[in-house]
Amino acid sequence: MNCFNHHSNAAIAICKSCGKGVCQSCAIDKGFAVACSDSCMSEAADTHTMTSRAKRMYGLGGAKKVFPLTVAMWAIFGLLFSGLGVYRFIKSGTPEWFLLLFGAAAFFLAIATYRRVKALELNC
């Protein structure tokens, strides 16, 4: 493929907006996209903003992906410890306060983290 503007030059990239081939001298590279003109670059930038916003909303990529994992982790901890605590209580008749308290604390943390995730999603 050759450059759309300079037919003798080989295209080094394809415009993200209109799909034309662009050579070294006409390619506009902003890091996230390569475009053939300023208008195509602003178009590509809009698309880029939309995609990254959509990614944030659905929790894809970035640091926010960690939050749901933390929620799941604390929920599992809570389930394990409180379950074990209740099991021990039924077996021996004396409550294992450490297990029950830790389980309750883990559940509380799971809920607190979950609420923080929800608040972040609403802000974007």
Ligand SMILES: [Zn+2]
């Ligand atoms: Zn273009």
Ligand SMILES: [Zn+2]
């Ligand atoms: Zn060119």
